[in-house]
Amino acid sequence: MIQKINHPNYNEDNFINDIALFRVNRSMYDVAQPIKLATPNEQIIADNIFSNSWATNMDSPVTAIASGWGDTLKEGYPTILQVISLAGVPDSQCVGLNIGNEHIVCADSNINGLIKDVCSGDSGGPLIWQNQQAISDSDKGIRLIGLTSNGAKCSSRNNNPENQYNQLTGQYTQVSTHRDWIEKQIQHYENASFSLDDSSLQPTLNIDPFAVIKDPSSNGDNTKTVVTVAVEQTKSGGVITFYSLLLTIFILYFRRNQLS
Helix, strand or coil, X not given: XXXXXXXXXXXXXXXXXXXXXXXXXXXXXXXXXXXXXXXHHHHHHHHHHHHHHCCCCCCCCCCEEEEECCCCCCCCCCCCCEEEEEEEECHHHCCCCCCCCCCEEEEEXXXXXXXXXXXXXXXXXXXXXXXXXXXXXXXXXXXXXXXEEECCCHHHHHHCHHHCCCCCCEEEEEHHHHHHHHHHHHHHHCCCCCCCCCHHHCCCCCCCHHHHCCCCCCCCCCCCEEEECCCCCCCCCCCCCCCCCEEECCHHHHHHCCCC
């Protein structure tokens, strides 16, 4: 890493603008896959889908995927990437959302009675969504919509599974809100003409994560914790780390300059 760029308006009390950028001095393609940032219009589409598909006290379809190297509670911090399927939660039903809909994306377990969440150590990790209108594109419509920010204490969720819908919902920084800021940082430090809308930057994904990640059955022990990959409600916050598995599209530009 050669530079960390903090958001100038980050608020550690409520996690508003919980995002930062890293400039790095080597290619990240050996350890990470570029992912396109959701646009504000795509976020509106995602929000509508979440509102129409989320069900309390019933199973919901998988509409988001998170990943990270955070605490698993049972086995500590893993050496293998942990991936978890989730359901996007409507802003109006996000427990703990109190900072404005434009700042946070919420996601939680899609299976009634089954606790699934991210955990301490996953801050900055990706929350992805698939734009079905772009599924035939080379990137299969995969979009980065959120960065792990804050949520319930993992041990509390694990020890009180009967309160699944009363616990703090996993909260992720809404990436589309920060597209202009991200673009301006790249223009300032690297290329004054850079645009996140440049069609040549669209990546090619060989695997559709929404097609290969298997959702656990709701049968059996309905209090089982499948994977805990929300960072605990502290003032630590999260950042978008370029070591966080799924990278944003602008890294494609940095690679050309050997700065990715």
